[in-house]
Amino acid sequence: MSIYEKSVVSNEQSVNNSVLTDIQDDFKIGDDDGGLLQTAFVLSYMICAPLFGYLGDRYSRRWIMAIGVLLWSTTTLLGSFMGSYGGFITFRALVGIGEASYSTIAPTIISDLFVHDLRSKMLALFYFAIPVGSGFGYIVGSETARLANDWRWALRVTPILGIFAVVLILLTKEPVRGESEGSQNLEPTSYTEDIKDLVKNHSFMLSTAGFTCVAFVTGALAWWGPKFIYLGVKMQPGNEQLTLNDVSLRFGIITMVAGLIGVPLGPIVSRAVASYKNNADPLVCAYGLFFSSFFLAAAMMFVTKYVVASYILMFIGQLCLNLNWALVADILLVRERDARKHNF
Template sequence: MHAMPRGYPRYVLAVMVGINFLNYLDRYILPAVATKIQGEFHLTDDQVGLLQSAFLLVYAVATIPFGIWADRGVRKTVIGIGVTIWSLATIFTGLARSYAQLFAARAVMGIGEASYYPAGTALLGDYFKKERRGRAMSIWAAGTAVGIAAGFAGGGIVAGTLGWRAAFYMTAVPGLVLAVLAFMLREPLRGAAEARGPQVSKAASITWRTFLELLRIPTMRATIAAETALFFVLGGAAFWLPTYLQRRFALEIGPAGTLAGGVLVVGLLAGSLLGGTIADRLAIRRRMASNLPVGIAGFILGAVFVALALVMPSLVLFVPVFLLGAASLYLYNGPYTAVKQNVVLPTVRATAVTVALLIEHLLGDSYAPWAIGRVSEALHSLQLALLILLPPLLVLAALFATLGLRHEDRDGRAMEARWASAAPIP
């Protein structure tokens, strides 16, 4: 690869953050306008929740071919094509005239967005060395927090003034511009950021054996199990938060979306940035990997704060407590993304992310909006549904992550040793 300007990795990170922002903005416009869609199409809680579940289910399954393609092909191309697909699908969501059309548009959007996480994290993994990777991934993950918040706030405000369809139209042009920028990025050699070992232009062939080998890594298993429980909480809470604010505290759609977005952007941004910084500093001080403990602390604190927030009788009390819960939960984001990059060979990083996402979305958040909607319908209370399901799953996430504590550093060193002794792949 030709020499590149010193600041080029930061430019790549900026583009990746922008795409990640749009990724989640497009995804979370739907929760912000859910009550409007329910009213127009006469939908129950579980039906509107199923729209998000359809997106997440297709997203999970589609990560398999996209992840393999990202490891065997040009990752920037995978990203550019995916951004184009989901930007067009967002437009068609706004054009939908029936529940079936809405369902189909959200499913296609899942196909497009499935491309980004495996290819994007693998690309960044080859632009930043291990000691800088946690912070880079946390900055990248901050785009998630800001995107979710912008989806809620922007979606709610636009829906309240111009109608819910206009909320989906507003992201098309930025998406297509970012797709062009992705196509224009330089593709780094795989392993370029590793201290030792070969640098290769493409990965080895991916087989079922590769999938099984990834799942044999104890740290990967623990991380995936913890994130699966967490994803149910994050997916369910994020989808239902605007509706909860409208029902519990009698807010209108615009203020509910804005408040949900504001709480999430502050909490999630703070947690994402702080988590990576803490993990990197602990790693330097202890001279060993320290990503998993940061997430465990966040899960436990999050369980306490979320439970407390859901029983608060007033909005004034709910907001600060939920804010602390959101910040605590997202301490995991950068560190756990780095974990999945640190314990696998550079040639299978995108596939490792694919395996993780497939399991986490299929068993975690893909059915969370629908499941919470079903429990809400059965109990006639969204508050009880959230209280019964969310805090216990956060405790479970902490327990799962604890199982990987003694393996994290050892698995990382094992990967480094294997890569240092590897022969270049033709």
């Protein structure tokens, strides 16, 4: 798995976010319908992710991911040609299906390649791509839309990158399931048995619930953050010439830098805490979320009066939020494997 492949997938969502106002103006929709575009994506992703997890345990993960990214690229491109809101939101939901395949399966391949601290480091490297891809998407999407004077071209750039991602995935060598931990010839159990075992694993369930909150914050911030900041800054005298593209560019840079620092910082802090605390991973995740909520809320409150302070607080808030990505992925993979290992 490469950072490039993951960043391509993350890039699509932020491209849509960076041109949200143009989409609303084109389809003549308000914030409710604008937010529903993200809801449609999330719902299809949520419904399909368990299905791809099931298929990934039983069939070629490499081919499932390749087909998923190809679906994502195709539906993104076709969605850009839709002339109605109904057609656009339909393809937006289909994009969620394609992305669910990749995001669900890719971490399991990393888990089968590395163990212990090295696995955390590799997951951190992999999850670099979420903030990097998102930040890059804001920049590319807003600039492409500006140059073409048409928001639809922002959606026609990333499918090209998606084709490269498909090629990279097909060139990836798929490891044997459980190879890194010495387990060979694993046979999958039934889906019902898997669910029962996972439900009994309290650490897995609580980690999943906590990460749901992380995903909610990340999605809401990505979808509405640039527009919220733009409207807040416009309330100040002297900012009449400011455009949403300007804000998206700055927001993208902040997101990228916060991710480049925050994602690898999570495992580093966790290893330091582990010297005197047994549950270092969940503690770092919990404190990261707590402080991120404080700084992000402060950034939103200050945006109408103190622009620079708001951007600084936004950066710190996203930095704290990014501490979670690699650590939670490692926790979930370990807990899930422990819960099911005796069934194989």
